Amino acid sequence: MAARSVRLSARNLDALLISLALPVMLMLIFVYLFGGAIDTGTAYVTYVVPGVLVLCAGYGAANTAVGVAADMTEGVIDRFRSLDVGGTSVLAGHVVASAARNAAATAAVLAVAFLIGFRPAADAAAWAAVVGVLAAYVLAFSWLSAAVGLLARSPEAASGFTFFVLFLPYPSSAFVRVDSMPDWLHGFADNQPVTHVIEALRALLLDRPAGDALWWALAWCAGLSVVSIAASAFLFRRRTA
DSSP states (O other), rough: OOOHHHHHHHOOOOHHOOOHHHHHHHHIIIIIIIIGGGOOSHHHHHHHHHHHHHHHHHHHTTTTTHHHHHHHSSHHHHHHHHTTOOHHHHHHHHHHHHHHHHHHHHHHHHHHHTTTTTTOOHHHHHHHHHHHHHHHHHHHHHHHHHHHHHOOOHHHHHHHHHHHHHHTTTTSSSOGGGGGHHHHHHHHHSSSSSHHHHHHHOOOOOOOTTTHHHHHHHHHHHHHHHHHHHHHHHHHHHHHH
């Protein structure tokens, strides 16, 4: 099922190119067009890369909703069930394919970031932790996207979820410091999962104390994963009953 989902992604070339190019383009836009006007206390490319990595991961994971919705509306699930293929295998295949797509997109973002001046201070252990946090975030949002895909009645409806996930890093510490935002927005920006994940990645990549951000990030990812897997299992049984 994972190999099938990867092949479907490879055949949908336009969506694959957008998922690879969009985070890179946003990073270049923020660094070269807006970065000079934003004070973060450090080189802007150094500040923004963790946020772009999370934006990239979230956008790639959200595309899982479209793939699941397509499967549910095109009749292929009925064929799988006649072959005694379980719903968990189908959904897990989409999630694993999402992780593979995100690995490629993350590598592209990091390659361009190094070219434009990003110089992390992370050692091997910190890089391993970065990979772990990103993987947990991708898996959590991929399972959440699978649940959204099961709720949606068409791939077009499911694609709307990608815009929500793409917007989520903006009211966070991804591109500007939270203390520069209006006071009424601080509560949400400080406590949403994206901010905790970004702050954990930023601390790991720049060799700074992570404080509670790392544990909050992992707790959010674990909680979202548990709830989303349970919801996906329930919704799949309801849709195929």
